[in-house]
Amino acid sequence: MKILVCLSNVPDTTSKITFTDNNTKFNTAGVQFIINPYDELALTRALEITEKQGGTVTTITVGLPETEPSIRKGLAIGATDAVRVNAEATDAYFVAEQIAAYAKAEGFDLILTGREGIDYNSGQVAGLLGEMLGLPSVNVITSIEIENGIATMERDIDGGKEKVSCKLPLVASAQKELTEPRIPNMRGIMAARTKPLKVVEATGSEKTSATVAFDLPPAKGGVKLIAPEDAASLIGILHNDIKII
């Protein structure tokens, strides 16, 4: 079994978000980066599968050299080897195109991604990869078992679960329940020192979309307290100021 896991490098969830360049660029100053948590689930599940059935797990990251600590962490968690496409991960189409180019040449049985990046949350890479590689793509899976070249997966749907089976090769994206993320142990960290991390140059198109502006959600307003006996002014506010009644 040859598995490819897409690892993206995202700001830690406690980061303070600010922008530069006229609100068109995320300000990375002082921000710490981590492996996208959903991607880490994909990686862990891939390792569980290959530990049981044999095989290799390669990670691929589209990113500049500063993404390497996250890639090393992936190797420390247990990936066999890693690839970094040396380009800034600008939009989902560009990222998917890079990964597809590498995957096409290598031929993987299974490609796993996270259900979305917790940075821009576009959630498109898995779908785009399926299209670009001509493979089935199953979104937001909460379980995956593989037997005799067939993957059986569960995914959340509105008000219930859907069980899907699909022949390999395929692309799937990981949702929260897929597994428990693993903490790298000392042995893994030692082993990661000598595992291969290959850097390849980007191919294909320039990015296809451009950010016009980012906006932060409006700051939470203060709370207006209205005495219970003063229903009239509450109705007045809802009617005249907020205009919802």
Added chain:
Amino acid sequence: MNTSQEFFHANKPDLYNHPDYYLMDELLTEEHKLIRQSVRDWVKKDLSPIIEDVAQKATFPMHMIKGLADVGAFGPQLPAEYGCGGMDYITYGIIMQELERCDSGVRSTASVQGSLVMYPIYKFGSEEQKHKYLPKLAKGELMGCFGLTEPNHGSNPAGMTTNFRDAGDGKHVILNGAKMWISNSPFADIAVVWAKNEQGKIKGIIVERGMEGFTTPETHNKWSLRTSATGELVFNDVKVPVENILPSVEGLKGPLTCLNSARYGISWGAIGAAMDCYDTALRYSKERIQFGRPIAGFQLQQKKLAEMITEITKAQLLTWRLGVLMNEGRATPAQISMAKRNNVDLALNVSRNARQMLGGMGITGEYSIMRHMMNLESVVTYEGTHDIHLLITGMDITGISAFE
């Protein structure tokens, strides 16, 4: 910082965020930071949720041994060829800091295993001893303890009376005596014991559980280091094979060399306890409202917090520099004494001030501060008391011993 561990376990109460006022992280390698984050993630996930309960019940969390071994807490600074981490001294310090950030007792268990059991076997043991014990000790499959202190010889270990003599069969020695205040003794599989031979010279000897005449009664009712098991080692005509004697050292230099390594780890660890107390007090003081405003807005509380972070930052720098000297093999025992003394003392002061800042809540097990404070009373005593380390510095700078 929040990794996947916290992203998916967001309702856990361990909110620790480490203070780094002088951007010390820039002095660390990516690997140092990965190890620190891994240990921290493990602590937050497995250790923090149980530590208060374990401390209240004063039981040692045996089921944590595997986790400790996995994160590399046992002898990370020793070579990989013996199944150890092969990491540098800064890594060792970082791991001790992350553990003690949670609890000094857990850190003590790791210190004893790595510096007081594995280190002497590595440094003074035969090749057979190293291969026999080190890989299992690194994995936590064997646990060890270190017997130096005796009921009548604490600060003055040279006066020890535990001794061994030739058994007459050419294959064994007969060990007699007793050790006291021994961390890990109640569950240890092996004990590195320091005892005098017939010539009165101190030698290290590996005693294994199960040897006839060897018992390890537990010391109960401690108010400090309640998550660490402490006990005695009693030797009643214990027949020990001669190949269990550490061949390459004689005299007080043996145990003191081990203590240097452990004290170095404690100097990092104690800052961890201080950082946790500071972090807790800072968060609490910003949330606790009295007289209509957060108590963090009152000058008296700001003074406490400002002094805490100043002392912590100084200690971080001191200890990082000591780590570099350790890596270069240039740190002197007196330099290590200074760091151990300074850092444990500041941690005690930080814990006392932080405890006051939490008012009544500060005395409960809801917060870690009082536990740290009680633990640190042991840390300031063992591995050389506060006073003894001062005398070491005094002797180092004047050339005159004030001990005797």
